[in-house]
Amino acid sequence: xxxxxxxxxxxxxxxxxxxxxxxxxxxxxxxxxxxxxxxxxxxxxxxxxxxxxxxxxxxxxxxxxxxxxxxxxxxxxxxxxxxxxxxxxxxxxxxxxxxxxxxxxxxxxxxxxxxxxxxxxxxxxxxxxxxxxxxxxxxxxxxxxxxxxxxxxxxxxxxxxxxxxxxxxxxxxxxxxxxxxxxxxxxxxxxxxxxxxxxxxxxxxxxxxxxxxxxxxxxxxxxxxxxxxxxxxxxxxxxxxxxxxxxxxxxxxxxxxxxxxxxxxxxxxxxxxxxxxxxxxxxxxxxxxxxxxxxxxxxxxxxxxxxxxxxxxxxxxxxxxxxxxxxx
Amino acid sequence: xxxxxxxxxxxxxxxxxxxxxxxxxxxxxxxxxxxxxxxxxxxxxxxxxxxxxxxxxxxxxxxxxxxxxxxxxxxxxxxxxxxxxxxxxxxxxxxxxxxxxxxxxxxxxxxxxxxxxxxxxxxxxxxxxxxxxxxxxxxxxxxxxxxxxxxxxxxxxxxxxxxxxxxxxxxxxxxxxxxxxxxxxxxxxxxxxxxxxxxxxxxxxxxxxxxxxxxxxxxxxxxxxxxxxxxxxxxxxxxxxxxxxxxxxxxxxxxxxxxxxxxxxxxxxxxxxxxxxxxxxxxxxxxxxxxxxxxxxxxxxxxxxxxxxxxxxxxxxxxxxxxxxxxxxxxxxxxxxxxxxxxxxxxxxxxxxxxxxxxxxxxxxxxxxxxxxxxxxxxxxxxxxxxxxxxxxxxxxxxxxxxxxxxxxxxxxxxxxxxxxxxxxxxxxxxxx
Numbered sequence: 001x002x003x004x005x006x007x008x009x010x011x012x013x014x015x016x017x018x019x020x021x022x023x024x025x026x027x028x029x030x031x032x033x034x035x036x037x038x039x040x041x042x043x044x045x046x047x048x049x050x051x052x053x054x055x056x057x058x059x060x061x062x063x064x065x066x067x068x069x070x071x072x073x074x075x076x077x078x079x080x081x082x083x084x085x086x087x088x089x090x091x092x093x094x095x096x097x098x099x100x101x102x103x104x105x106x107x108x109x110x111x112x113x114x115x116x117x118x119x120x121x122x123x124x125x126x127x128x129x130x131x132x133x134x135x136x137x138x139x140x141x142x143x144x145x146x147x148x149x150x151x152x153x154x155x156x157x158x159x160x161x162x163x164x165x166x167x168x169x170x171x172x173x174x175x176x177x178x179x180x181x182x183x184x185x186x187x188x189x190x191x192x193x194x195x196x197x198x199x200x201x202x203x204x205x206x207x208x209x210x211x212x213x214x215x216x217x218x219x220x221x222x223x224x225x226x227x228x229x230x231x232x233x234x235x236x237x238x239x240x241x242x243x244x245x246x247x248x249x250x251x252x253x254x255x256x257x258x259x260x261x262x263x264x265x266x267x268x269x270x271x272x273x274x275x276x277x278x279x280x281x282x283x284x285x286x287x288x289x290x291x292x293x294x295x296x297x298x299x300x301x302x303x304x305x306x307x308x309x310x311x312x313x314x315x316x317x318x319x320x321x322x323x324x325x326x327x328x
Numbered sequence: 329x330x331x332x333x334x335x336x337x338x339x340x341x342x343x344x345x346x347x348x349x350x351x352x353x354x355x356x357x358x359x360x361x362x363x364x365x366x367x368x369x370x371x372x373x374x375x376x377x378x379x380x381x382x383x384x385x386x387x388x389x390x391x392x393x394x395x396x397x398x399x400x401x402x403x404x405x406x407x408x409x410x411x412x413x414x415x416x417x418x419x420x421x422x423x424x425x426x427x428x429x430x431x432x433x434x435x436x437x438x439x440x441x442x443x444x445x446x447x448x449x450x451x452x453x454x455x456x457x458x459x460x461x462x463x464x465x466x467x468x469x470x471x472x473x474x475x476x477x478x479x480x481x482x483x484x485x486x487x488x489x490x491x492x493x494x495x496x497x498x499x500x501x502x503x504x505x506x507x508x509x510x511x512x513x514x515x516x517x518x519x520x521x522x523x524x525x526x527x528x529x530x531x532x533x534x535x536x537x538x539x540x541x542x543x544x545x546x547x548x549x550x551x552x553x554x555x556x557x558x559x560x561x562x563x564x565x566x567x568x569x570x571x572x573x574x575x576x577x578x579x580x581x582x583x584x585x586x587x588x589x590x591x592x593x594x595x596x597x598x599x600x601x602x603x604x605x606x607x608x609x610x611x612x613x614x615x616x617x618x619x620x621x622x623x624x625x626x627x628x629x630x631x632x633x634x635x636x637x638x639x640x641x642x643x644x645x646x647x648x649x650x651x652x653x654x655x656x657x658x659x660x661x662x663x664x665x666x667x668x669x670x671x672x673x674x675x676x677x678x679x680x681x682x683x684x685x686x687x688x689x690x691x692x693x694x695x696x697x698x699x700x701x702x703x704x705x706x707x708x709x710x711x712x713x714x715x716x717x718x719x720x721x722x723x724x725x726x727x728x729x730x731x732x733x734x735x736x737x738x739x740x741x742x743x744x745x746x747x748x749x750x751x752x753x754x755x756x757x758x759x760x761x
Contacts, residue, residue: 021337024337025337028337247355250355251355251356251357254355254357255357255358255359258357258359259359259360259361259362262359262360262361262362263361263363263364263365264361264364264365265364265365265366265367265397265398266364266366266396266397266731266732267395267396267397267711267729267731267732268397268480268731296481297479297480297481298452298478298479298480298481299367299397299398299426299479299480302367302425302426302445303365303367305425305447306367306422306423306425309422309423310422310423317355320354320355321354321355322354322355322356322357323354323355323356323357324357324358324359325356325357325358325359326359326361327358327359327360327361328360328361
């Protein structure tokens with residue numbers, strides 16, 4: 001075991017080195033028992049969670065053997081195994097965001113395709129579904145793709161109608177102007193004609209602008225429901241892992257114990273709040289009492305500290321930090 | 329074998345480190361109180377218990393216990409000296425963390441007073457009291473007033489006094505009513521006005537340097553308004569025919585209002601601001617009280633309904649506004665600190681105490697038990713209401729603690745006391761000489 005130590009070392013130094021190594025070995029064995037064996041004395045976990053803590057209406061699935069971390073809306077106050085849990089939560093969040101983004105993109109694509117497609121043709125598409133039975137799958141796919149390409153290339157019937165109407169009106173105007181050029185008339189008549197022209201032009205412009213305006217909301221109307229559907233995530237079940245379950249259980253137990261002894265004096269303002277950070281020692285005693293946020297009323301803070309001295313916290317809370325917020 | 333040992337050793341080290349970091353956890357617990365409890369505080373005398381300190385400690389104990397928030401313990405074990413922190417922490421117990429140490433310094437002829445956090449031996453407040461004169465109670469109350477803001481973050485009120493009239497029955501003779509002054513808790517009663525007549529409705533002025541008591545004295549011709557200082561010297565303030573009663577002062581002490589009938593059969597409110605003005609013309613108008621730093625005046629009037637109702641009078645615009653409705657509402661008293669108006673209203677044949685919030689316009693009933701409650705008066709801190717409670721023929725004075733909603737009687741049943749009035753905080757303890 002000591003082979004890696006240099007051989008030309010003095011006896012004294014070698015002795016101290018061996019002693020240090022030996023003691024560190026002993027420490028590791030001791031700590032192993034302390035953290036692993038001793039901690040796990042109560043292996044049976046009792047589940048005692050208030051459903052109000054979680055979002056109502058969402059199904060909850062307890063998976064104590066699975067280390068899957070639940071959604072961040074569990075209880076923001078609980079901080080257990082900061083490094084591991086938070087990282088997992090962050091990675092999960094990223095995944096969810098990515099998924100939602102993908103969904104959004106796909107939904108947008110769908111929306112675009114739906115907007116571009118005329119309503120009638122969508123119905124035609126549905127009718128073409130039973131043809132699948134007779135045709136092979138590859139051919140059907142090819143057909144559908146071709147149809148989709150054609151549809152994209154072809155303008156919509158509404159657009160067609162609008163364009164035709166505009167063209168007709170323009171033609172009529174041109175004809176009228178030609179006729180007027182051909183037939184010279186009195187000045188009064190000319191004036192009337194000019195006025196008419198202007199009026200007609202204005203009406204045509206109005207028509208066109210109105211049509212353009214109308215077009216935009218049609219698109220929006222088609223877009224909105226599809227996009228919204230893709231954005232709103234479905235209420236997925238919350239998977240509560242072992243860590244969350246433990247944390248909830250522990251928090252509830254500590255809360256019960258503190259509220260049993262927390263008795264502030266009467267007649268103080270109701271909005272008082274005192275926050276105390278506490279470290280539970282390995283002997284169960286409370287150490288490092290730090291009033292992180294004072295209420296501003298000495299008697300309130302003192303009574304909060306009084307409750308700490310009466311606490312009998314469970315064994316598993318030993319060596320842990322607790323932040324207690326004392327409310328009126 | 330050697331390699332195996334080294335591998336095992338390395339494994340244990342890594343395992344150990346992993347668990348040490350893995351178990352680093354913090355819990356956030358948010359707790360609300362289901363029950364309330366008095367906070368324990370110890371009064372400890374350093375050195376021998378002398379005749380000087382003993383009564384002071386008793387008064388301080390009563391002062392702190394009066395609030396209903398403290399459970400005061402006088403430490404039985406007197407410590408000889410305090411040299412080290414351990415001498416202080418020796419008095420610490422799990423349910424008592426606060427201690428007040430009293431030391432008598434005979435050379436300086438002063439009393440040292442130190443408020444300590446007993447757990448950490450940390451001084452929270454320390455001061456020396458230089459007792460002048462013979463009034464031990466005054467010293468004790470000033471000590472309580474100094475400790476109180478440190479503990480509760482509120483101004484002390486222990487140096488205030490109450491004035492009231494007491495019925496004195498004489499055999500085969502007419503009964504008189506004398507004006508008395510006592511400590512806020514009814515103790516240390518002193519006679520201020522003892523003229524052989526009926527003296528009623530004592531009211532304190534608002535001049536912090538010069539405490540005065542205004543009261544009404546029955547004579548053969550009228551009921552005149554008088555004033556008495558703490559040396560029992562008396563003067564006439566208003567001597568018109570008929571009634572001259574119920575004086576009140578603005579918070580700055582410069583404005584003054586009172587009721588006078590001037591022999592026309594109806595009581596009207598008169599306002600003095602360098603010049604005497606009549607504010608009301610119809611019906612009977614009584615019990616004025618200033619509010620909004622002397623800009624408004626609340627009073628009772630029966631000119632509309634025949635039954636007295638509470639009205640608000642704007643002194644700048646001269647506009648009147650009715651506040652109460654139904655019943656029989658009298659004896660208004662405004663608290664400038666809490667900005668609340670207290671008054672008495674008849675509910676099912678009994679007068680009960682109500683509080684009106686001018687900001688919200690909400691009326692709240694404070695008392696519900698038997699006995700007619702009348703003539704309410706606020707403490708300067710706004711946490712207590714003093715009033716008289718009539719049980720049959722006799723009347724007792726009671727204090728309602730608005731923090732705990734407890735009512736405690738401060739005068740004995742045998743005494744017949746009326747018209748209580750709580751003094752403001754004066755610069756000096758208003759002791760009668």
